[in-house]
Amino acid sequence: MFRGKTFVPFALALLTALTNCGRSKTTPAQSAAEPTETIHADVVDAPNVPPAIHRDHAVRVVVEIEVKEVTMPIADGATYTFWTFGGHVPGQFIRVREGDTVELHLKNAPGNKMPHNIDLHAVTGPGGGAPRTFVAPGHQTVFTFEALRAGLFAYHCATAPVGMHIANGMYGLILVEPREGLPPVDKEFYVMQGDFYTTGATNDKGPQAFDMQKAIDEKPTYVLFNGAEGSLTGANALHAKVGERVRMFVGNGGPNLVSSFHVIGAIFDRVYREGGTTPEQDVQTTLIPAGGAATVEFTPREPGEYTFVDHSIFRAFSKGAQGQLSVEGASNTALYADQGPDLPFTGADVPAATAAPTPVPQTKEELLAMGAGVFDRTCAACHQKTGAGLPPAIPPLAGSDFLMADKDRAVHIALGGLKGPVVVNGTTFGNMEMPSHAFLSDAELASALTYVRNSWGNTGDAVMPADVATARAAGVHTVLAER
Numbered sequence: 030m031f032r033g034k035t036f037v038p039f040a041l042a043l044l045t046a047l048t049n050c051g052r053s054k055t056t057p058a059q060s061a062a063e064p065t066e067t068i069h070a071d072v073v074d075a076p077n078v079p080p081a082i083h084r085d086h087a088v089r090v091v092v093e094i095e096v097k098e099v100t101m102p103i104a105d106g107a108t109y110t111f112w113t114f115g116g117h118v119p120g121q122f123i124r125v126r127e128g129d130t131v132e133l134h135l136k137n138a139p140g141n142k143m144p145h146n147i148d149l150h151a152v153t154g155p156g157g158g159a160p161r162t163f164v165a166p167g168h169q170t171v172f173t174f175e176a177l178r179a180g181l182f183a184y185h186c187a188t189a190p191v192g193m194h195i196a197n198g199m200y201g202l203i204l205v206e207p208r209e210g211l212p213p214v215d216k217e218f219y220v221m222q223g224d225f226y227t228t229g230a231t232n233d234k235g236p237q238a239f240d241m242q243k244a245i246d247e248k249p250t251y252v253l254f255n256g257a258e259g260s261l262t263g264a265n266a267l268h269a270k271v272g273e274r275v276r277m278f279v280g281n282g283g284p285n286l287v288s289s290f291h292v293i294g295a296i297f298d299r300v301y302r303e304g305g306t307t308p309e310q311d312v313q314t315t316l317i318p319a320g321g322a323a324t325v326e327f328t329p330r331e332p333g334e335y336t337f338v339d340h341s342i343f344r345a346f347s348k349g350a351q352g353q354l355s356v357e358g359a360s361n362t363a364l365y366a367d368q369g370p371d372l373p374f375t376g377a378d379v380p381a382a383t384a385a386p387t388p389v390p391q392t393k394e395e396l397l398a399m400g401a402g403v404f405d406r407t408c409a410a411c412h413q414k415t416g417a418g419l420p421p422a423i424p425p426l427a428g429s430d431f432l433m434a435d436k437d438r439a440v441h442i443a444l445g446g447l448k449g450p451v452v453v454n455g456t457t458f459g460n461m462e463m464p465s466h467a468f469l470s471d472a473e474l475a476s477a478l479t480y481v482r483n484s485w486g487n488t489g490d491a492v493m494p495a496d497v498a499t500a501r502a503a504g505v506h507t508v509l510a511e512r
């Protein structure tokens with residue numbers, strides 16, 4: 030009987046069973062049919078992700094997520110009522126394997142005020158699950174789908190008004206690992222960007238409500254990683270060591286903005302663009318669409334703080350879109366050397382070492398002749414060739430009562446710089462500082478000062494190189510102008 034047609038499938042089945050022996054206790058062989066083994070998914074809060082999957086067969090994965098409407102800090106001193114998948118923004122990270130059957134239990138906490146649902150971009154079917162998961166406060170529902178395609182997918186609430194549910198923080202990521210798994214790395218992190226629309230202005234204190242008009246106009250008051258300013262900086266920074274391979278699962282919940290995700294000081298040697306499965310190599314900044322994701326990988330080689338930003342850079346510095354990866358380990362100066370010495374640069378050719386030294390000007394005429402050149406090269410960039418300055422930031426030297434009132438003070442300003450507010454001819458200047466010019470020689474400074482004190486209607490005596498030398502010896506410091 031064990032010959033011919035029946036023997037071959039039997040032997041194959043035996044072989045398959047043997048091959049899988051020890052990997053799984055309940056499912057001996059992978060089958061295209063619905064999996065018989067059931068496991069409970071480990072869903073975790075950002076910036077953490079569940080551990081990598083080492084299974085070689087599909088299972089039924091039970092995922093339980095509770096929608097919670099919670100009031101939490103959005104920025105320093107400001108709170109916001111977030112709607113969340115699991116209690117935080119972004120929602121809990123779901124990790125399954127290609128081919129798994131996902132049994133999603135969506136619970137809406139009894140104290141909540143709104144119905145919610147979930148649209149997972151990993152779902153194949155109209156609405157991505159949203160029409161089959163609508164759930165009122167104090168209720169739960171179950172929705173089952175097969176994770177057909179590998180990739181990193183966003184999920185979000187899609188209950189009307191959809192934009193409002195997303196703007197309130199209802200998004201997260203689901204990773205469908207390819208059958209063969211992802212290459213191993215040392216550290217994995219979960220970061221998701223979102224734009225927020227508060228009734229108050231950016232940095233206003235106190236409870237903040239959602240502002241529908243700002244959301245429609247796409248004018249966010251905050252652009253944040255992981256739902257709050259500072260959620261990934263300072264004490265909350267991510268950590269890695271020099272030489273460790275870092276993988277970041279980066280999502281963008283929107284609702285409106287696309288992200289130009291960039292880690293300052295790192296090159297992504299691999300990016301799975303838009304959450305797809307074919308990695309791109311050597312990318313500086315990757316674009317993450319609203320409702321999209323990217324997996325980025327790199328290995329920091331030098332210790333320090335790696336700030337990551339949305340490189341639409343005002344979002345980073347004015348609206349909160351900053352996080353930090355803090356890297357410890359030994360420095361590699363061949364790769365990333367320390368800053369070299371500070372040397373003067375006047376824009377003119379650096380004189381050759383063999384050139385004869387410029388004679389030091391002795392008379393007022395000599396000082397004026399040299400001073401015109403020094404002024405044009407150094408001071409005119411700000412004060413203008415005409416000495417007129419650039420109001421309202423840069424005061425005039427032409428006809429300046431302030432300049433002419435105190436020669437010694439002018440020497441100290443040229444040497445050490447000036448911090449306002451300063452009143453010149455009745456007008457107050459103070460929103461810009463004048464930098465120190467101590468890198469100029471005594472003769473250069475003396476000649477420039479003599480020049481400005483004897484041009485454009487100003488008349489005064491000469492500033493001698495010895496005057497500058499005396500002031501320099503007394504100590505170079507920023508002059509604080511008094512009104």
Ligand SMILES: [Cu+2]
Nearest residue numbers: 145186188194
């Ligand atoms: Cu919702």
